[in-house]
Amino acid sequence: GIQVEQSPPDLILQEGANSTLRCNFSDSVNNLQWFHQNPWGQLINLFYIPSGTKQNGRLSATTVATERYSLLYISSSQTTDSGVYFCAPQGNYGQNFVFGPGTRLSVLP
Amino acid sequence: EAGVAQSPRYKIIEKRQSVAFWCNPISGHATLYWYQQILGQGPKLLIQFQNNGVVDDSQLPKDRFSAERLKGVDSTLKIQPAKLEDSAVYLCASSSPRRVGGYTFGSGTRLTVV
Numbered sequence: 030g031i032q033v034e035q036s037p038p039d040l041i042l043q044e045g046a047n048s049t050l051r052c053n054f055s056d057s058v059n060n061l062q063w064f065h066q067n068p069w070g071q072l073i074n075l076f077y078i079p080s081g082t083k084q085n086g087r088l089s090a091t092t093v094a095t096e097r098y099s100l101l102y103i104s105s106s107q108t109t110d111s112g113v114y115f116c117a118p119q120g121n122y123g124q125n126f127v128f129g130p131g132t133r134l135s136v137l138p
Numbered sequence: 139e140a141g142v143a144q145s146p147r148y149k150i151i152e153k154r155q156s157v158a159f160w161c162n163p164i165s166g167h168a169t170l171y172w173y174q175q176i177l178g179q180g181p182k183l184l185i186q187f188q189n190n191g192v193v194d195d196s197q198l199p200k201d202r203f204s205a206e207r208l209k210g211v212d213s214t215l216k217i218q219p220a221k222l223e224d225s226a227v228y229l230c231a232s233s234s235p236r237r238v239g240g241y242t243f244g245s246g247t248r249l250t251v252v
Contacts, residue, residue, distance in 0.1 A: 069245075070248075071245055117180075
């Protein structure tokens with residue numbers, strides 16, 4: 030099945046800083062999702078982005094399917110952005126979404 | 139719209155006991171998923187339902203795990219007998235093809251096997 034890597038594994042930021050999280054995947058993908066898991070464990074879908082770029086407030090995501098990676102940008106980070114960010118690509122043959130190991134983000138006040 | 143409901147929120151059992159988790163997806167969502175999330179890892183799919191039929195259960199340990207989705211709505215995941223390595227958060231999610239935008243997850247059930 031598809032292999033997923035995320036970097037960095039851990040990230041500590043000062044409030045107001047910007048960051049880029051990366052997701053690499055081993056095979057061609059049909060779709061890709063980004064999720065945020067808050068410190069209480071709730072998983073929230075951030076983006077459904079099979080290709081191209083999408084923006085939602087301070088967050089944006091870009092997927093370059095031909096090069097097998099996706100990026101999540103967080104600008105002007107806030108303490109509420111803390112948690113774990115997962116990418117989950119879906120292979121081209123109807124497989125389910127496979128979650129990466131996540132990037133743990135801590136935003137300090 | 140109401141979210142995905144799961145219960146119980148927490149459960150502690152002894153090894154070899156049985157346990158069941160319940161999930162009520164968002165109304166109208168035909169697809170329902172059960173995931174297992176071990177501490178420090180990403181969620182791993184256990185089983186996917188489309189209405190009341192199983193689409194993918196390739197990663198479900200069928201010797202001890204079972205799941206059903208009654209009438210294509212609520213779902214129950216059961217573990218019998220539980221092992222120490224089953225300690226994890228069990229997450230339910232649902233999705234609808236009519237809404238392009240991915241999954242909605244419930245709050246999960248945290249299982250501790252002692």
